[in-house]
Amino acid sequence: MNKRILLAKRPEGLPEESTWQLDERPVPTIKKGEVLIKTEYVSIDPAMRGWITDKESYLPPVPIGAVMRAACVGKVIESKNPNMKVGDHFAGLSGVHQYVVTNGQNWVQVHPDRAPLPKYLSVLGLTGRTAYFGLLDIGQPKEGETVLVSGAAGAVGSLVGQIGKIKGCRVVGIAGGKEKCSYIVNELGFDGAIDYKNEDIRTRINELCPDGIDIYFDNVGGDILDTALTHINRNARIVICGAISQYNSKKFKGPSNYYRLLTERARMEGFVVIDYAKDYGTAYQHLGKWLMEEKLKSKEFIVEGIENFHSAFLRLFSGKKLGKLVLKVS
Ligand code: NAP
Secondary structure (H helix, E strand, C coil), X not given: CEEEEEECCCCCCCCCHHHEEEEEECCCCCCCCCXXXXXXXXXXXXXXXXXXXXXXXXXXXXXXXXXXXXXXXXXXXXXXXXXXXXXXXXXXXXXXXXXXXXXXXXXXXXXXXXXXXXXHHCCCCHHHHHHHHHHXXXXXXXXXXXXXXXXXXXXXXXXXXXXXXXCCCEXXXXXXXXXXHHHHHHHCCCCEEEECCCCCHHHHHHHHCCCCEEEEEECCCHHHHHHHHCCEEEXXXXXXCCCHHHCCCCCCCCCCCCCHHHHCCCEEEEXXXXXXXXXXXXXXXXXXXXXHXXXXXXXXXXXXXXXXXXXXXXXXXXXXXXXXXXXXXX
16 A cells, blocks of 8 residues: 555644645556656655645645655656666655656656665755755855854755855854754864854854854744844845744744845845756765765754654754654655
8 A cells, every 4th residue: 555645734833733644545556658666765844834835936835635745765666667677766856655656757866875865865865955056056155254054953054054164164053952053063063053042142143253244044034034134244145045933924024134235235045946957966966075075964864654744744843853854654
């Protein structure tokens, strides 16, 4: 049987367990040109919260009753497609289900002999590309500049900080709790960390970024974005990657300190990683090289069992995880 997570209803605020329905169907059969992929790992992403909201966005909302959209990696177990052999592994944007039939369009082959499969949803997947293009293309870091990044112990933020270090910047991260702050400084090499749950962010930015902020890479939005804006330097770049603090709010809280963009001739710019699809190969090469050289570390936090999808999803908002959140579904 094929266990699947369906979207049962549109949530208001933080999704409840009843947002989803666990369903079982016979494993689908394949036609000429298709393959059957057994999904092994599914990526759990903050973007999922946006995908279940009935609003225009960069992807259409997941319809009620449909399999929840997710990036995943899995193995071909049956093939009627000469380009995808049984035993090969592929990654693609598919869903939270144990089996999927595809003709292979938009799936890319991955190699578990080169890196463990969950890394293809993390540093070698969309997460790594988000950090790479967000910081390098939108942030335009220069040696000696100061980078502040929020969500710094998370999937994207932890890579942004390390790429900033590779580019010769001074990097300060904002994360929730002592353990995460210690992780980004002692294991990932950040120059400093601010524990936003227990410290005054404004005071700590003054202490840790005495020369101001040249790049603020924002994963969380809300008050942290507003506070960061008060510390930006002339010609600073504010990279709007995400706003997780607002995803469950009925009313999105925007920045009231935006006028600092004018006084500091600064630029605030959002981006969506899928717009960089034609350059994914370049990012993959650089990220893979840095990973092999151990200039980049990535941690995956793996939750077992498709039945635990909801509790895993909530960890994005409670922060009860370190690094990239991944669900093992088979
Ligand atoms: P993640 O950071 O691994 O997980 C979310 C983290 O956000 C949690 O671990 C938690 O860490 C923190 N958090 C949750 N609620 C918060 C709050 N109210 N205030 C401050 N921090 C909070 O997720 P990710 O995959 O790396 O994604 C990070 C951001 O990038 C998200 O906003 C996501 O939507 C965005 N994103 C954008 C793109 C794009 O193309 N633009 C692509 C991928 C991801 P703490 O324990 O530290 O609170």
